[in-house]
Amino acid sequence: MKKLILSVMMLCALAPSFYAQKIKGSDTVLPLAQKEAEMFMKNSRQSVSVIGGGSGVGIAALIQGSTDIAMSSRSMKIDEKIKFQEKRRTLVTKIIAYDALAVVINPSNPVSKLTRAQLEGIFTGKITNWKQVGGANLKIIPYSRETSSGTYEFFKEHVLLNKNYLNSILSMPATGAIIQSVSQTKGAIGYVGLAYVNKSVKAIHVSFNGRTFIAPSLANAVNKSYPIVRPLYFYYDKKNEPKVSALVNYIMSAKGQKIVREVGYVPLKM
Secondary structure, rough: OOOHHHHHHHHHHOOHHEEEEEEEEOOOOOHHHHHHHHHHOOOEEEEEOOOOOOHHHHOOOOOOOOOOOEEEOOOOOHHHHHHHHOOOOOEEEEEEEEEEEEEEOOOOOOOOOOOOOOHHHHHHHHEEEEEHHHOOOEEEEEEOOOOOOOEEEEEHHHHOOOOOOOOOOOOOOHHHHHHHHHHHHOOOEEEEHHOOOOOOEEEEEEEEEOOEEOOOHHHHHHOOOOOOOOEEEEEEEEEHHHOOOHHHHHHOOOHHHHHHHHHEEEEEOO
């Protein structure tokens, strides 16, 4: 009996199929990671749990050693990399897909297009009424993700050109909360990952040159005409590679990248 128990314990220790993995972080990556994990587990004895909370939350958990993979919609900051390296660990970075960031408004709003400069004005508080951008005489109510979100960081860097959000902006703890708030508030505007866009909100056309306005769509992200596209990341410790490699390889495979497209994200090979 003792020999049998020992053999099973050795098998569990050696066989990757007995691994239980934790993935934590970006709410943008969450729907994709959940679907990939679901399909991966159908053909594997590995267990994968996926939890959101924001890119910063996932990266902090990775540094603390409480998650196996941090999913992120932004690149890791220098101070985060230093904290990770101080623990004598080696960071592995994998881009698993790309995402188009959509700007959404209430469906009752007649505005259909905005320039990058107008978006900057709205989210920094310089533009406060929809009539200033061709809409009705209606107060603009901007919604944002909270500061721990990679989407918050990316939008600030690439759309606001690192200018600060207005102090009174309404910060939401999750992307779904932005969709719900914008769908229920006439003067609202927010930004979300493309996979979250549904009929309860209206995605507007965006222009970075002030002339050509492009709708956020998978096709326009693939052909690179839509101007707000970003990579989505998995971060993990190199020493955990034997534990996470099967899942990571599955996501990077043709099957995994097919799921990327099905869920509404942009595959690696465009």
